[in-house]
Amino acid sequence: xxxxxxxxxxxxxxxxxxxxxxxxQARGSAPDLVLIHGSNGSTRDMTFRLSxxxxxxxxxxxxxxxxxxxxxxxxxxxxxIQTQARVLKEASAQLGVTRPLVLGQxxxxxxxxxxxxxxxxxxxxxxxxxxxxxPWDSDLSPFYKVTSSRLGSALVVPLLAxxxxxxxxxxxxxxxxxxxxxxxxxxxxxxxxxxxxxxxLRANAKQRANxxxxxxxxxxxxxxxxxxxxxxxxxxxTTVGISIHAERLVADTSTARLTPLDGVGHMPxxxxxxxxxxxVHRAATRANLR
Numbered sequence: 001x002x003x004x005x006x007x008x009x010x011x012x013x014x015x016x017x018x019x020x021x022x023x024x025q026a027r028g029s030a031p032d033l034v035l036i037h038g039s040n041g042s043t044r045d046m047t048f049r050l051s052x053x054x055x056x057x058x059x060x061x062x063x064x065x066x067x068x069x070x071x072x073x074x075x076x077x078x079x080x081i082q083t084q085a086r087v088l089k090e091a092s093a094q095l096g097v098t099r100p101l102v103l104g105q106x107x108x109x110x111x112x113x114x115x116x117x118x119x120x121x122x123x124x125x126x127x128x129x130x131x132x133x134x135p136w137d138s139d140l141s142p143f144y145k146v147t148s149s150r151l152g153s154a155l156v157v158p159l160l161a162x163x164x165x166x167x168x169x170x171x172x173x174x175x176x177x178x179x180x181x182x183x184x185x186x187x188x189x190x191x192x193x194x195x196x197x198x199x200x201l202r203a204n205a206k207q208r209a210n211x212x213x214x215x216x217x218x219x220x221x222x223x224x225x226x227x228x229x230x231x232x233x234x235x236x237x238t239t240v241g242i243s244i245h246a247e248r249l250v251a252d253t254s255t256a257r258l259t260p261l262d263g264v265g266h267m268p269x270x271x272x273x274x275x276x277x278x279x280v281h282r283a284a285t286r287a288n289l290r
Contacts, residue, residue: 004191006070007043008062011091018091019070021047021062024055031124031289032097033058033280034088038106038130040204041190042069045105048189050269053277058284061097063088065111067203077206081107081214085114089122101283103127103276105269106240107207110215116229117221125228125283129276130240130266133249135216179236179263180271222252228286229256230279234264234272257282 008021021043024030033054035046043062051060066084067073074083088111092100101124104112109131116123170192173182233246242260250256261268261275269276284290 016072019064024060032100034100035062036104036108081114105129124287133245230283231258234261239266
């Protein structure tokens, strides 16, 4: 999109285009750090505040997850968290990054854990920020039930892409950030219209619809994780509840450490960036990379 063009370069993984933004220190001169965005996001979620705060100390790769931003989907049925992790790991290897610190936010936290459970020897540490990790009881929302179906994808998604007003999207953004305010300039930097493209709506809906079953398959593997895991999670997060996810991840793994942020919502990497930066530093130290 002209207003929000790709910020980085394109790699080919098994015939699929993967968009990656490379920031920070030169390759080989600092610890490698991979940043993975959340639901219906893009690299721009990570380049607003978080990556600038880390660039002095790390060599950073920021990816558009498959099907979102400028990366191709791998499957029309919805690319699983396991496949996403494999694709991003292989893309990282093309750039000489083979054992990075892996940070994921929200849905991206599930992808980071999928990376760690599938490729433990190629994961220096995990930093899980407001991340999805465990099964939950609530049903899939009607929105995702409709937009992830074949009929909804064909009929409803084009209407949403064409007619949903920006005011609705901004209100939804405010709900995700609550109880904190959306930082000034974030919506413009993020590019709300990118999330309203037909391809993004379809990919995101299918990924969300499949996530619970994928988490149910992955969660029993957590006790085997031996790498350092740092968790940052707001106590006021109503999108990904701390008691359902972060606290259970600590209970299931011997190497996980939780930093709860009192009164903070779902987006601490934007509203409490230093707390996330500190967690990255702790993970790097525990992994003997600093």
